[in-house]
Amino acid sequence: ELKVEQNPLFLSMQEGKNYTIYCNYSTTSDRLYWYRQDPGKSLESLFVLLSNGAVKQEGRLMASLDTKARLSTLHITAAVHDLSATYFCAVDRRTSGTYKYIFGTGTRLKVLA
Amino acid sequence: SAVISQKPSRDICQRGTSLTIQCQVDSQVTMMFWYRQQPGQSLTLIATANQGSEATYESGFVIDKFPISRPNLTFSTLTVSNMSPEDSSIYLCSAAAYSQETQYFGPGTRLLVL
Numbered sequence: 489e490l491k492v493e494q495n496p497l498f499l500s501m502q503e504g505k506n507y508t509i510y511c512n513y514s515t516t517s518d519r520l521y522w523y524r525q526d527p528g529k530s531l532e533s534l535f536v537l538l539s540n541g542a543v544k545q546e547g548r549l550m551a552s553l554d555t556k557a558r559l560s561t562l563h564i565t566a567a568v569h570d571l572s573a574t575y576f577c578a579v580d581r582r583t584s585g586t587y588k589y590i591f592g593t594g595t596r597l598k599v600l601a
Numbered sequence: 602s603a604v605i606s607q608k609p610s611r612d613i614c615q616r617g618t619s620l621t622i623q624c625q626v627d628s629q630v631t632m633m634f635w636y637r638q639q640p641g642q643s644l645t646l647i648a649t650a651n652q653g654s655e656a657t658y659e660s661g662f663v664i665d666k667f668p669i670s671r672p673n674l675t676f677s678t679l680t681v682s683n684m685s686p687e688d689s690s691i692y693l694c695s696a697a698a699y700s701q702e703t704q705y706f707g708p709g710t711r712l713l714v715l
Contacts, residue, residue, distance in 0.1 A: 519701055521703050521704070523706075529708075530693060530706040530707060530708045530709050531644075531693070531695075531704075531706040532706075533703040533704070533705065536702070536703045538701070576643065576644070578704075580700070580701065582700070586649055586657045587632060587649070587700045588634070588646055588649055588659075589634070589646070589704060590646075591643050591644045592643065593643050594642075594643045596641075
């Protein structure tokens with residue numbers, strides 16, 4: 489069974505600090521996705537990582553993928569309050585002719601002013 | 602990207618009744634999915650809505666309880682049948698134009714069953 493785990497589950501950090509969220513998955517996948525969810529809202533796509541070594545950056549967020557280690561990281565640089573949200577990683581999987589996405593446990597980030 | 606709308610946005614229902622949730626995409630997409638999300642939890646995939654054929658359900662979800670329709674490439678419905686309070690949750694529709702592309706999510710339907 490494909491499992492996707494994130495750590496930490498909860499993260500409280502001061503504005504201006506740096507931190508990394510980790511996403512580990514249990515079976516082979518070449519693609520990894522990051523999403524953001526604000527409280528009471530739906531999910532917003534942040535990054536799509538399509539191959540080993542892929543790195544994507546948008547503002548204070550940078551995501552990377554190591555398919556050999558089955559690990560993706562989401563690095564936060566100089567955090568600001570607006571980054572407070574829950575972040576999910578997801579991997580995709582094709583089985584028996586169907587295609588689906590498996591989501592991680594989520595990391596709830598709170599940036600303190 | 603795709604813009605997805607869902608109706609209703611929220612509802613309060615009585616035990617034993619059924620609710621149909623509609624999901625409309627503004628462009629043709631290959632894949633549509635239905636998820637359930639409890640507050641503070643991750644997403645649980647209910648089923649993949651297949652155009653022109655029966656949906657593919659995940660373990661723990663059955664067609665009698667969650668019938669799904671997908672009559673074309675832009676529309677799908679999820680019915681929550683014979684509801685109980687345990688069905689209270691947020692139901693999310695998502696779509697992807699093709700495999701290996703990111704999903705786009707609808708705003709969700711908040712369901713409370715009394």
